Amino acid sequence: MSVERVVLAAPRGFCAGVEKAIKALDWMTRIFAAPVYCYHEIVHNRFVVDHFRSLGVVFVDDVAEVPAGAPVMLSAHGSPPSVINLARRSGGTVVDAVCPLVTKVHHELKVRARKGYTVLYVGHEGHEEAVGTMAVAPESVHLIESVADIDALGDLPGPFALLSQTTLSLDEWQDIRDYAAQRFPDIWMPNRSDLCFATTNRQAALRAICATADAVIVIGSANSSNTVALVKVAEAAGCPRVLRVNGAADLPDDLSGVVALTAGASAPESIVNDVLAVLDPRDGVEVHSETVEDEYFPPPPELREILRSLAALLDVALQTPTTSSFDGQTDRDFTAAQVLATSFR
Numbered sequence: 001m002s003v004e005r006v007v008l009a010a011p012r013g014f015c016a017g018v019e020k021a022i023k024a025l026d027w028m029t030r031i032f033a034a035p036v037y038c039y040h041e042i043v044h045n046r047f048v049v050d051h052f053r054s055l056g057v058v059f060v061d062d063v064a065e066v067p068a069g070a071p072v073m074l075s076a077h078g079s080p081p082s083v084i085n086l087a088r089r090s091g092g093t094v095v096d097a098v099c100p101l102v103t104k105v106h107h108e109l110k111v112r113a114r115k116g117y118t119v120l121y122v123g124h125e126g127h128e129e130a131v132g133t134m135a136v137a138p139e140s141v142h143l144i145e146s147v148a149d150i151d152a153l154g155d156l157p158g159p160f161a162l163l164s165q166t167t168l169s170l171d172e173w174q175d176i177r178d179y180a181a182q183r184f185p186d187i188w189m190p191n192r193s194d195l196c197f198a199t200t201n202r203q204a205a206l207r208a209i210c211a212t213a214d215a216v217i218v219i220g221s222a223n224s225s226n227t228v229a230l231v232k233v234a235e236a237a238g239c240p241r242v243l244r245v246n247g248a249a250d251l252p253d254d255l256s257g258v259v260a261l262t263a264g265a266s267a268p269e270s271i272v273n274d275v276l277a278v279l280d281p282r283d284g285v286e287v288h289s290e291t292v293e294d295e296y297f298p299p300p301p302e303l304r305e306i307l308r309s310l311a312a313l314l315d316v317a318l319q320t321p322t323t324s325s326f327d328g329q330t331d332r333d334f335t336a337a338q339v340l341a342t343s344f345r
């Protein structure tokens with residue numbers, strides 16, 4: 001390995017939605033005795049999932065597997081209404097860690113369906129976010145993965161609306177959006193696309209650095225949609241070598257020249273540091289910052305309620321009102337990276 005320089009994209013790694021989900025599940029493991037259940041991987045990253053497994057979290061792909069009365073968290077990708085209802089009927093505490101930007105798309109779909117629209121939803125078949133969103137109004141929505149899917153729709157009743165998964169690559173979205181607008185000139189779509197700020201920021205930062213790199217490394221899992229989108233961005237920019245790695249152990253030993261490095265929204269910064277240590281660039285690391293993200297999403301409302309109740313109980317027990325009341329600041333005071341550092345507990 002003879003890497004000359006690493007250009008590190010910023011922002012990269014954890015977004016506000018992933019921060020919220022990881023910290024919420026951590027709160028759950030502190031409040032409840034194991035096992036705490038989680039419907040689907042809390043975020044698509046093996047390191048994160050393994051961390052929570054080590055704390056006694058049991059991940060299930062069918063909410064019916066959660067024993068009656070057990071606490072359960074629903075993943076950041078958003079869950080179908082039937083899953084949320086089934087979880088709530090099981091009698092245990094249910095905390096929904098859905099990202100608010102996914103909830104926004106659920107709401108758009110609900111409203112358009114109620115108004116009689118035929119909704120084209122651009123997303124990836126089988127991805128949890130797409131499954132959860134389309135389940136909000138299955139009778140009104142059609143999954144679109146390519147322009148060919150639009151042609152295959154046949155004669156459908158209008159009016160039409162166009163929504164999307166939050167984590168697509170910008171090119172993928174724009175191609176389909178342009179074709180849909182040409183085919184259905186009056187199609188409704190949100191003022192800003194459903195692609196979230198974290199997706200577009202990470203792609204913009206990578207696009208700015210990858211064209212001149214000898215290789216691009218994207219850290220993240222194969223089932224992470226925004227990670228795969230980053231790979232597509234680098235490939236579309238013509239980078240000669242684009243690699244997706246789960247961690248430093250996946251790095252090939254023949255990298256050389258300038259390496260552009262980024263991480264998907266569910267990949268921890270600790271893995272970025274591991275990768276940098278192995279790359280060991282001769283001329284150091286240069287950070288290219290496209291923008292600064294300062295978004296913060298508070299814990300899910302059900303969890304805030306539990307934390308407030310616990311804080312109030314503590315106040316009574318200690319007879320020290322106001323010292324432990326939960327006002328949300330407690331959650332802001334630590335990061336998901338700290339949660340994942342074993343030394344933090």
Ligand code: SF4
Binds near residue numbers: 018102166196265
């Ligand atoms: S990638 Fe976007 S939609 Fe997904 S959790 Fe992060 S902020 Fe939310």
